[in-house]
Amino acid sequence: MVRLLDRWRAGGRWWRLEPGRDYFLLEVEGGLVLEVYREGEGWVLSRILD
Incomplete structure (x- = not known):
């Protein structure tokens, strides 16, 4: 089971024409919290929080 804790959009560096990213903070079974984003x-996996 996965539970969505938060979601946000972070803009890229406009001077390098980087697109923004949609980030998700997820809690998975066992209480592990992950920060992930879509790419293509x-x-x-951006980071693991303990």
Whole structure:
């Protein structure tokens, strides 16, 4: 089971024409909290919070 704790959009560096990213803070089974974002068709693990 995965629970969505938060969601936000962070803008990229406009001077490098980087697109913004949608970030998600998720709690997975066992209480582990992950910060992930979408990149193309996949997901990237940004950090693990303890």
